[in-house]
Amino acid sequence: MNKRKLIGNIIFGLVVTIVLLIIIFSLNDIDDIFNVIKGANIWFLLLAILFMLIHTFLTSVTFVIVKTGLPTELTFIDTLIVGKMEYLFNAITPFSSGSQPIQTYYFNKLGANYEEATSISLSNFIVYQVTLTIFSTVGMIMYFSKIYEVASHYMWIIVVGYIMNTLMLTLMILIGTVPGIKKVIKAFFRLIGKIKPFNKKMTELEGKTDDFVYKFQRDIKSLFKRKRVLLGTTAIRIVDLIIFNAIPIVLFYAFGIRVSFSDYLYIIMMSAFAQTMMLWVPTPGASGGVEWAYTVLFTAFASTSVIVSSMLLWRFITFYLGMLIGLAAYLFVKKRGRKYENRSVY
Template identity: 30%
Template sequence: MAAKLRKAIRKNLFVIITLVLSAGILLYFLFTTDGIVALGEIVLKLKPQWLFLSILSAVLCWVLEGFVLNLLCIHLYPQWRFGRSFSVGMIGFLYSAVTPFSTGGQPMQIYTMRKMGMDTGKAGSIIAVKTLTYQVVMVLYSLVLVAMKLHFFQTSVSNFSFVTIIGLITNSTFIVLVMLFMISEMTTDKIVKTVIRFLHYLKLCRHPEERYARIHNQLEIFHDASKLMGKSTRLYVVVMSVTVVQITLNSLIPYFIYRSFNMNAAPITTMVAAQAFVAMVSAFVPLPGASGGAEGSFYIFFGMFFKSAIIPAILLWRIITYYFNILFGGIFAYVAEKKYNDPIVSEPNE
């Protein structure tokens, strides 16, 4: 029994360290401020219907993740079923939550789809297209919100313009490079090489050849994916539309938590914008689950709304948007391994 326990701990050591780190940050906030006192006061006045809506929004985000994946999967494999796609989506949430820069989600999704019988190249194409469409929608979504709420956050959040502009430029540059690579691989190569040489000249890039190879390989993945998936405009429009709904639901979670605290002064659009900015800032944090960065950015953007209740708000928000992903992602990873260990037998669309 002890040997099995030690083996399980060694196997999941990284996940355990991640959870301990994130939980430690939350406990630090609670016990080094008045957070624990505020939490006790809020629990007595909590409005359960609004808290239920915040949890429901998170669950619907999971469902829509599976739905989008299923749309892309059945485009290549008509007999693919939603249950498989939902499990793959939850596995993505799980491993994105426990790996630095959320880098483990997509490879584990491809690995899982391969075990379910999907061709590795086609699985990679589906995940690549899903990732790209999400990034495109997220950047456009953030641009609209920046245009709507720029003045408010500029006057309310210190260094807001710097953080937002860096985030938008970084994400937009990657998307533009991918799009350009799909149109002209030669032109993109020249641009990437020129930029890397310039950065190397400024002593900002120590190994230009290795950096170019990594960028080129990543761009090629999206290029190959676009050829495999084809040019189905209707499919991409539906996928992007559903992604807009998914991002909106995720951005509504802090507002529902806010209302569950019996607060109602802040406009819903402003809080949705704040959550979009939190998501963008958190993406720069290299720790698993953006630990520290997620809590810090939430504190910066939402402190003006929650005031003395900000620490309990962070606690509830992280439980719903992070710890639930790990808990239920782990459950569905186990279910997928047991239930979908029989590879699909249908031939993919060509």
């Protein structure tokens, strides 16, 4: 991603944020929200930030584990830092889809050959998507009646979001396991390409299909052959999801909401569910959809002003703080990568 496009995406993300805040404050009492936030317990807020920092560390560790056993020159630190870049590039691209190409590029620049770099990025992405979808599915099954109770009027949006996310995962599995799937994908691109405005882009995508499917299937096979890597990354992802999605619990305590132990699992599952079911929203980081889902799913725990206040802090800690961490990682890696400027990408 070139500098101009990066800056453009960041500016667009900021505009979306400003519009979102205007909408939120127009629908709620600003004074109530600020009073609630000012009264928050600082120690619980710091604990929530600590949970986020642990989350960023654990997600980066999964890249290190995937790298294990590959004959790559990537160092432990470089792998960790490149892993953290996902918080920036997923945040500024629609459908949270932008980190894998840029991470692959810098893994390559910092010591991995192109095959190793794509394997590290794609394998980690596959494990994360599968784990998160299973996590959300379990939550959907366990708490369907409770979700319906608090969000009956919006159930169709929730179901559509869940189905779309599940279909995306199913497509990933088909691409990774069915040899003839590339013919279906190319036929789809040709069909869409008959619409004149999409012709050029669809032709370009069709030309890249064979190479993409080959690499994807290669990395799937490699991942499943390395069972320790698969189990290790999956276990860490599960622990990471629990810690990351427990942040709303900590924020509830910061606002004086006493949550019963029996509700802990519901909050953790619904926090994950709020993100997965809104990934289809075509804004940077699914902004707008995620915030809406959070307020709807947790509305039963406190007054609207308290839930909206916790949502704003939750989004700042889990999204905007993550962006800053990702930006710092990107600037560090970009500087480190200059010593490899003449390195071949193959």
